Amino acid sequence: MQKITPSLWFNDNAEEAINFYLTVFKNGKVVNKSYYGEGAPFPEGTLLAATFQLDGLEFMALNGGPVFPFTEAVSFAVNCETQEEVDYYWDTLSGNGGKESQCGWLKDKYGLSWQIVPTIIFELFSDPDKEKAGRAMAAMMKMKKLDIATLQNAFNGE
Template identity: 75%
Template structure:
């Protein structure tokens, strides 16, 4: 068990969300489920909570209603080595009602925010040459889904 686990509050669609995320991330598994019992405000037998893992990261899904919707204050970053990987996660996570945002951000159909980020971005943005890093930042700010080739071109001043 990891020391800190993000808990995600879903509007009675936690099972659908877990299935959705598990279909996208190849290395996924559900390790525990609990259900509402008799006398609770939710019908007995309905999923209460589930622990699941995506790419080695543990999450707790709580199935409890509309009281606490997701906001952009919390997001998950998916680091990608290639444009093919960026495109894969982008298309999967925006499917079925997800929304593209800007600068590599999106919201999935459950309202959860994700950042689909090429790993090379940290190199570009932390480069000691402020002109190069500034060009990469300016290019990124104009993008919705990040384009590695265009970011490299901007970084290199071409």
């Protein structure tokens, strides 16, 4: 069992969100679910809470009402090896009501923040040549979805 589990508070659409995330991340599953019963603050049969996994990481989800919406203060980074992966996660998570932001950040249609990160960025930004690293950083600051080739070209001074 994972020691620390992120818990996501949804208004009333946790089950819909879980089902969406299971289509985005192909290696996922629901571990358990519980539902509101009669006399609860939500209609009987509405998902109360669930535990689910995405690529081996366990999450909890709760339908708790509109009291605590998501903010950018918490986000989930998706590390991508290729531009195809970046494109897939970016397009899938930002589509259908999501919102693009800067520097690889987006909000999905449920308001949850994600960072779609090409793994090469860590190599570029930590290079001992501060000028090269700075060019890559400056290129990233102009982007919404991160483009690996553009970052590499900036790094190389092209």
